[in-house]
Amino acid sequence: MAYVAARGGERAIEQAERLYREPLGEIDAKRVAGIRQSLPWLLDRVMGEASLYDPDMAALALAQAGGDLYEAVLLLRAWRSTQPRLGIATPVTQETLFTHRRISAAFKDIPGGQILGPTLDHAHRLLATSVLQGESLAPVPVEPASQPAPARQPSLAAWQRVEGLVANVLRAEVAPEDIPDITRQPLLFPATRAHALQSLARADTGGVLALGYAAMRGYGNAHPTVNELRLAEAEVMVRHPSGISFSAGRVRVSQAEVTTKGKGGQLDLGFAATFGWNEVKVIAAATLDLNAAAAPKGSPVEEEFVLYHTEPVEASGFCIHFKLPHYVTFQSALDALRDAKAEVWEEADSQTETVPA
Amino acid sequence: MSLHDLTRPWAAFSYGFLDAEAKREMRRKLIKAIAVPGCQMPYASREVPIARGWGTGGLQVTLTLVNPTSVIKVIDQGADDSVNAASIRRFLTRVSGARETWDTTEASLIQSRHRVPEERLRADQVLVLQVPNPEPLRPVQPNMSIARQMHADADYARLWLVLYEQIVRAGRIMQGAAYPSMVNGRHVMTPSPIPRWDVPKLNMAQHLTILSAGREKRLYAVPPFTSVVPLAFSDVPYKVEDHAALTCARSGLSGYFMNEIPQAAGGSAYETSDSNLGIKAIRRAGGETVEIAPTWYQGGEFRP
Numbered sequence: 001m002a003y004v005a006a007r008g009g010e011r012a013i014e015q016a017e018r019l020y021r022e023p024l025g026e027i028d029a030k031r032v033a034g035i036r037q038s039l040p041w042l043l044d045r046v047m048g049e050a051s052l053y054d055p056d057m058a059a060l061a062l063a064q065a066g067g068d069l070y071e072a073v074l075l076l077r078a079w080r081s082t083q084p085r086l087g088i089a090t091p092v093t094q095e096t097l098f099t100h101r102r103i104s105a106a107f108k109d110i111p112g113g114q115i116l117g118p119t120l121d122h123a124h125r126l127l128a129t130s131v132l133q134g135e136s137l138a139p140v141p142v143e144p145a146s147q148p149a150p151a152r153q154p155s156l157a158a159w160q161r162v163e164g165l166v167a168n169v170l171r172a173e174v175a176p177e178d179i180p181d182i183t184r185q186p187l188l189f190p191a192t193r194a195h196a197l198q199s200l201a202r203a204d205t206g207g208v209l210a211l212g213y214a215a216m217r218g219y220g221n222a223h224p225t226v227n228e229l230r231l232a233e234a235e236v237m238v239r240h241p242s243g244i245s246f247s248a249g250r251v252r253v254s255q256a257e258v259t260t261k262g263k264g265g266q267l268d269l270g271f272a273a274t275f276g277w278n279e280v281k282v283i284a285a286a287t288l289d290l291n292a293a294a295a296p297k298g299s300p301v302e303e304e305f306v307l308y309h310t311e312p313v314e315a316s317g318f319c320i321h322f323k324l325p326h327y328v329t330f331q332s333a334l335d336a337l338r339d340a341k342a343e344v345w346e347e348a349d350s351q352t353e354t355v356p357a
Numbered sequence: 358m359s360l361h362d363l364t365r366p367w368a369a370f371s372y373g374f375l376d377a378e379a380k381r382e383m384r385r386k387l388i389k390a391i392a393v394p395g396c397q398m399p400y401a402s403r404e405v406p407i408a409r410g411w412g413t414g415g416l417q418v419t420l421t422l423v424n425p426t427s428v429i430k431v432i433d434q435g436a437d438d439s440v441n442a443a444s445i446r447r448f449l450t451r452v453s454g455a456r457e458t459w460d461t462t463e464a465s466l467i468q469s470r471h472r473v474p475e476e477r478l479r480a481d482q483v484l485v486l487q488v489p490n491p492e493p494l495r496p497v498q499p500n501m502s503i504a505r506q507m508h509a510d511a512d513y514a515r516l517w518l519v520l521y522e523q524i525v526r527a528g529r530i531m532q533g534a535a536y537p538s539m540v541n542g543r544h545v546m547t548p549s550p551i552p553r554w555d556v557p558k559l560n561m562a563q564h565l566t567i568l569s570a571g572r573e574k575r576l577y578a579v580p581p582f583t584s585v586v587p588l589a590f591s592d593v594p595y596k597v598e599d600h601a602a603l604t605c606a607r608s609g610l611s612g613y614f615m616n617e618i619p620q621a622a623g624g625s626a627y628e629t630s631d632s633n634l635g636i637k638a639i640r641r642a643g644g645e646t647v648e649i650a651p652t653w654y655q656g657g658e659f660r661p
Contacts, residue, residue, distance in 0.1 A: 314409045324470075326550075327434055
């Protein structure tokens with residue numbers, strides 16, 4: 001079978017995978033636990049993009065992929081996609097969130113207060129090189145405030161609504177099982193509100209940042225002010241078949257609401273929320289949401305453009321697929337090219353002949 | 358009788374990887390696609406354990422159709438042993454227990470990237486083509502919601518215009534693979550990036566062709582005995598690749614679509630793109646009894 005020897009096929013792909021996995025060494029529960037403990041913000045990012053909240057599985061995916069984010073997200077999505085849906089949780093409202101951090105850039109102070117919570121925003125980004133010399137970096141203990149911040153906070157938009165600053169959008173009551181689900185239905189345009197927000201929730205952090213940043217720099221039509229940014233824990237309330245409602249646990253969530261002066265004399269709001277604590281993503285995504293309404297067709301902030309191009313699994317997969325052989329397609333193009341060239345020469349020849357002496 | 362007796366034991370994955378709900382959606386969309394030939398049907402498109410853009414659309418169709426008695430052939434650019442074809446085949450047989458083959462005549466289910474085998478497919482065979490971009494209108498209208506409306510209106514004027522402009526500019530239609538084709542006189546489809554050589558094989562064929570784009574979440578079909586007509590002008594006929602006179606340096610076959618292999622000393626050698634047809638010819642030349650089914654092209658000419 002000399003015909004196929006040059007391509008290698010099955011043995012080649014097996015050995016190539018081994019080359020990748022060998023340096024990663026043995027993966028055990030200890031490594032997974034270590035990743036979970038030391039990289040919670042990375043887990044949050046991965047869980048958000050995978051739209052699967054399970055820190056252990058996210059840590060396992062990162063371990064298995066050796067830290068390749070897109071691979072880790074694909075591992076989790078491929079696991080998630082075939083799992084049965086056992087129940088539908090009660091929708092979470094802002095007021096019920098167990099809030100760790102909540103800030104508004106729109107006002108100096110807001111009802112409920114500005115709560116900084118955990119952040120590196122004001123830290124000096126100095127690399128602790130001494131760790132490499134053998135010293136350890138122990139966190140300084142937090143000194144609790146004399147009065148704890150209230151765990152549950154009203155939404156700023158609720159106050160703005162009362163003041164007549166934002167439109168009072170009537171919430172359509174939808175039965176939980178009728179809420180459109182992006183993981184079970186194709187995304188079509190114009191997208192339903194649920195599909196748009198779900199797509200943003202599972203969007204690529206880097207992708208929404210790139211497009212959101214473009215919008216912020218001036219390629220969008222609306223300049224955002226952070227109305228409210230929250231890092232919180234949400235109670236997942238589900239109903240047991242026997243009728244009892246119970247908490248299945250808490251998940252970390254982030255949400256951002258950005259605002260701009262709207263055309264109708266009120267404030268327009270852009271919103272995004274995701275699993276995990278990921279401020280860059282929700283601010284960028286909320287900015288894109290804010291811009292989508294008035295975006296012209298084909299603009300980089302239009303809903304269809306944004307949602308198609310920030311899907312991490314689709315975008316990364318298509319990008320790496322260009323490594324696959326394309327020689328049939330190329331051969332077909334080459335044939336047209338050569339034939340066109342030959343025809344041009346033929347024509348040139350025949351024209352030379354007909355030139356009168 | 359207890360609940361335990363009524364349910365199956367827990368397993369990490371369903372038969373054929375996809376769960377029953379996902380397969381049910383696929384079956385419904387497949388039936389719709391067959392009912393309206395060439396019309397793109399949106400589907401949820403689950404994530405599968407290979408990357409998007411690597412055949413996830415074809416894979417979801419194959420996973421839905423496969424059963425333990427299936428015989429599966431997977432090719433990429435015409436070759437069974439191409440690395441991605443090998444990977445997909447290994448996954449399919451692993452989750453379905455179906456038998457695998459390289460022989461086109463033996464397969465009941467053929468998943469292919471960018472080629473239609475040279476041997477004629479029969480009524481009992483299904484061809485699943487992997488599709489990177491399901492939208493023939495994409496070059497003239499990248500916005501999918503507008504393109505969808507254009508299909509509804511059968512508004513293909515801009516496609517014709519592009520072809521006309523190519524003739525004006527280059528003297529011929531420059532479209533290489535993925536040649537836009539009218540299906541059943543109603544919907545223009547992209548036949549996926551198969552070479553122009555392969556498009557006539559779909560016209561009034563005995564077999565069912567399913568085309569599926571996982572990343573773009575669209576599938577469409579060419580049912581048996583359905584017309585597939587490449588867009589062309591009456592005075593500028595459709596032209597397949599000029600491969601009829603090329604001879605395979607390995608198998609001696611000629612009159613089939615070839616891969617061009619650049620030679621260090623200049624010029625090119627050619628090998629049969631349908632690798633298993635090449636292997637069969639080599640075996641036959643070596644004295645083995647090998648069955649080669651009738652091919653669509655004979656002596657480099659398409660014989661309907």
